[in-house]
Amino acid sequence: MKLTKFTHACVRLEKDGRVLVLDPGNFSETGEALAGAEAVLITHEHADHIDVPAVAGALRSATDLVLYAPAGVADQMRTEVPEATARINAVDPGTSLDVAGFAVRSFGGQHALIHPQIPVVANIGYLIDDNVYHPGDSFIVPDGISVKTLLVPLHAPWSKSAEVVDFVVSVRAPRAFQIHDGLLNDNGLKVVEGHVKRIGAKYGTEYNHLRAGESVEV
Template identity: 60%
Template sequence: MRMTKLTHACIRLEKPGGPAGGNRVLVIDPGTFSEVEEALDGAQAFLVTHEHPDHLDLDRTGAALAADTSLEAWAPAAVAVQLKEAAPSAADRIHVAEPETEFDAAGFHVKTFGSQHALIHASVPVVANIGYLVDGEVFHPGDSFTVPHGVSVNTLLVPIHAPWSKVGEVLDFMIAVGAPRAYPIHNALLNERGTGIAEGHAKRIGAKYGTEYVHLEPGESVDL
């Protein structure tokens, strides 16, 4: 499986076996900070962890769903409603991702974990958030520190910086999941200095607990 990191929280996963001899392509969190058209080019499906715009660009994903009659989407219930309103013609291709369930999307096996966004502040409503484990390999937690239970995660996508977190919580999340390798997501708000500090901690502390943390630039790919 090839994983390409796009800006912020968007990830593109590819593997052989797609239509007409091409690849199967699954995208997670095509948001407003990300290269949505590039991410969804040739994709058969995308997953949305939660409703915040930096994880879902309703206008561009709605346009993609309307234009490509084979494209499917999975999202929490309230987000699925928004997507159906944005692309009424694609309503039958927009599915609700329930917590603690399993399904297949674009030829990938998906298992869901968690149900809530991390707390930002007591005055900010908590929204639904689903974490996705894809093909038993890659875990995208969305905006949460949900630790998948009953499975071993090989590749962890780490929300390295967010208004709702601090570095210590990021490190505790990495330690708790215990994946052999980890890559950053949710980093569009970090400048070069902030990236160096946050990722320096992740590399140093991760290594002590058996996790190799590796920086990826937007557009960079790795084979898993």
């Protein structure tokens, strides 16, 4: 399976000529990421994880494109693109799906707390083909399975470096790559990645940085 990272939280997966995209948000190169996609998975409603105009446009132009998201996001997208209602699906945590030829399992249910005065929204983490895990904006550790490739939310208003490192240590995937790095400059990126790489290695996780647009086989 080919994994391509885009700016911030968006990831494109390709296998056997089929394409699945996760979290094409407004920090990302959504047009490039969504080109030829059969399915889109959305973790939660924040704009850096779903660029609503771009995804709505893709649903209108590609009549075989399907979308999976938490119920609130699914309802919003049905309003935006009523002609695509049958292709827009709500996802609950703890479900298994066959999406564009990929086996998908869902975890979690809640976005990490930003502040007590900021409402908590629904968040779904997705495990693809018992391999790639995208947690969205959460540190939910999938239960009962071994993750092979972990996508690490490196920096966010809702996290601190200790929590990022503990998440990597808890999942203990053999390899990890960063997501949610769009708010860091180069100096901040080096600091946080240094901690993740050094401490993660003690627990069997090899961490590597992917540039925006870079691909890797997983």
